[in-house]
Amino acid sequence: MTHGEHPINQPRGVDLLVRDAELVATMGASGEISGGWVSVTDGFVSGVGPRGDEPEANRTISARGCVVTPGFVNTHHHIYQNLTRAFRPATKSNLFGWLTTLYPRWAMLDEEASYLSAWVGLAELALGGCTTTTDHLYVHPHTGGDVLGAEITAAQELGMRFHPTRGSMSLSQKDGGLPPDSVCQSDDEILRESEDAVARHHDRSYGAMVKIALAPCSPFSVSPSLMRQSAELAERLDVRLHTHLAEDADEDTYCLATYGRRPIDHFEDVGWMSDRAWVAHCIYPNPSEVTRLGAAGVGVAHCPSSNLMIGGGLAPIAELRRAGAPVGLGCDGSSSTDSASLWLEARMALLLGRLRGGPESTEARDALEIATLGGAACLGRTGEIGVLDPGAVGDLVCWPMDGIAFAGAWSDPVEALLRCGPVRAKHTIVAGKSVVEDGEIRASGLDDIMARHRVASRRLQGLDD
Numbered sequence: 001m002t003h004g005e006h007p008i009n010q011p012r013g014v015d016l017l018v019r020d021a022e023l024v025a026t027m028g029a030s031g032e033i034s035g036g037w038v039s040v041t042d043g044f045v046s047g048v049g050p051r052g053d054e055p056e057a058n059r060t061i062s063a064r065g066c067v068v069t070p071g072f073v074n075t076h077h078h079i080y081q082n083l084t085r086a087f088r089p090a091t092k093s094n095l096f097g098w099l100t101t102l103y104p105r106w107a108m109l110d111e112e113a114s115y116l117s118a119w120v121g122l123a124e125l126a127l128g129g130c131t132t133t134t135d136h137l138y139v140h141p142h143t144g145g146d147v148l149g150a151e152i153t154a155a156q157e158l159g160m161r162f163h164p165t166r167g168s169m170s171l172s173q174k175d176g177g178l179p180p181d182s183v184c185q186s187d188d189e190i191l192r193e194s195e196d197a198v199a200r201h202h203d204r205s206y207g208a209m210v211k212i213a214l215a216p217c218s219p220f221s222v223s224p225s226l227m228r229q230s231a232e233l234a235e236r237l238d239v240r241l242h243t244h245l246a247e248d249a250d251e252d253t254y255c256l257a258t259y260g261r262r263p264i265d266h267f268e269d270v271g272w273m274s275d276r277a278w279v280a281h282c283i284y285p286n287p288s289e290v291t292r293l294g295a296a297g298v299g300v301a302h303c304p305s306s307n308l309m310i311g312g313g314l315a316p317i318a319e320l321r322r323a324g325a326p327v328g329l330g331c332d333g334s335s336s337t338d339s340a341s342l343w344l345e346a347r348m349a350l351l352l353g354r355l356r357g358g359p360e361s362t363e364a365r366d367a368l369e370i371a372t373l374g375g376a377a378c379l380g381r382t383g384e385i386g387v388l389d390p391g392a393v394g395d396l397v398c399w400p401m402d403g404i405a406f407a408g409a410w411s412d413p414v415e416a417l418l419r420c421g422p423v424r425a426k427h428t429i430v431a432g433k434s435v436v437e438d439g440e441i442r443a444s445g446l447d448d449i450m451a452r453h454r455v456a457s458r459r460l461q462g463l464d465d
C-alpha cells in the first residue's frame with residue numbers, strides 16, 4: 001500500500017491461506033499437490049495450488065510438516081451414548097443384549113445431557129479430523145424436552161457442520177419390539193415432530209451448516225407403517241433418510257419371523273430402496289442384495305470399529321462400492337465403539353479392507369475416499385463437502401506428520417497418514433474458521449462442559465457423584 005492510499009481501495013486478499021503443506025490431497029480435480037496451499041474466502045475454497053503461487057491473505061496458517069485433506073465426514077453416530085461409555089454391565093453383550101441393558105439408562109436423557117454429550121462428542125470428532133457429522137438421535141424420552149435442539153446449539157457453539165437426524169422408535173416391548181415404552185413414541189407424534197424439526201432447523205442453502213434427515217431406528221424398533229410414512233414425508237420435504245440395516249444376524253432372524261422376509265426385502269417393501277437413503281453397517285447383505293442396493297444408489301455408512309466391537313463381522317465394502325453404492329465412514333455410537341476418531345476409523349477401514357480382500361484390494365487412498373468423497377455422497381453433498389475444489393466448503397484438516405511415529409516415512413505421505421500414527425488433527429477448519437487450533441479446541445468453556453458432563457453421565461449410570 002502506498003502512503004495515503006486507503007486500504008478499502010486495495011484488492012481484497014483471501015480470508016485464510018493454509019500454506020507450505022507437505023502435501024495437499026484435494027480429493028478433487030487438482031489431485032495431490034506437494035508443497036501446496038489452500039485458500040478460503042467467505043467460508044468456501046477459493047483456490048488451491050503449488051508453492052510460489054500463494055495469494056495474499058488476511059490470515060495465514062502454516063501447514064509445514066502436515067498433510068492437508070478435506071475435513072472427514074462422519075455418516076453414522078449416536079453422540080448421546082458418550083454418557084454411557086464402556087458401561088460394564090453391557091461390555092460382554094451382543095447387539096440385542098447391549099441395547100436392552102442400555103435403553104433404561106438412555107431413557108434418562110434430557111436437554112442438558114443431550115447438549116453436554118453433543119458438545120463433548122463434537123469436540124472429540126473435531127480433534128479426530130471430522131468437520132461434518134451426522135447424529136442418529138433416536139431416543140426421545142417423554143419428559144426429556146427438546147433434545148435435538150439442544151445438540152444443534154452445541155454444534156453452533158463449536159462451529160461444526162452438523163447433520164443431526166430426527167431418529168425415532170415406535171415399536172416398544174408391548175408391541176413385540178425391543179425398546180421399553182418410555183423411549184418410544186406413536187407414529188403420529190414422530191411424524192409431526194419430524195416435520196417440525198425440518199421446518200425449524202433444516203437449511204436448504206449451498207454450504208448449509210445444519211441439515212436434518214429422518215431416521216427411524218431399525219427394523220426391530222419401528223413399525224413398517226412408520227418406515228413407509230417416513231419415506232413419504234422425506235420425499236415431500238425433500239430431506240434424506242437414514243436407518244440401521246443388516247447390522248446383526250439376529251436382525252435376519254427377527255425380520256424373517258416378524259415380517260416373513262429378509263431385512264433388505266423389508267427395506268425395499270417399505271419404500272426405502274432409493275438414493276435418498278443411506279444406511280448404517282450393512283454387514284449382512286447377500287450378493288444379490290448388494291447388487292440391488294448399489295443399483296438403487298443406497299448409501300452405506302461403514303462402521304469398522306463398531307462392527308468389530310460387537311463381533312458383527314466384515315461388511316462387503318468393496319462389493320458395495322463396485323455395485324455403485326456410495327460408502328462413507330461412521331464411528332457409530334460412543335458406547336458401542338467408545339471412541340470417535342475418524343482418523344482411527346479410516347485406518348480401520350484400510351485394515352479391514354485388506355483383511356477381507358488381501359493387500360492389493362485396499363490402499364490408504366481408498367480409505368481416504370470413503371472418509372471424504374463417500375461421506376459427501378451419502379449425505380447428498382457431492383462437490384460441496386469432502387473435497388478441496390474451488391467452490392466447495394472451506395472445511396479442511398492439517399494432519400501433523402512429524403515426530404517419532406513418522407520417522408522414516410518419506411515416500412508416500414498419504415499411505416503414511418493412515419499406516420503410521422496415531423494422529424490427531426493439528427488444525428481442523430470448518431467454513432474457514434478454526435475449530436481446532438494447534439491440537440486444542442478453540443471454543444471456550446471446555447472445563448465447565450466436562451465437569452457438567454461428569455455429573456450428567458454419572459446420573460445416567462446410577463453412580464454417586
Ligand SMILES: [Zn+2]
Pocket residue numbers: 076077078136244280332333
Ligand atoms: Zn448405530
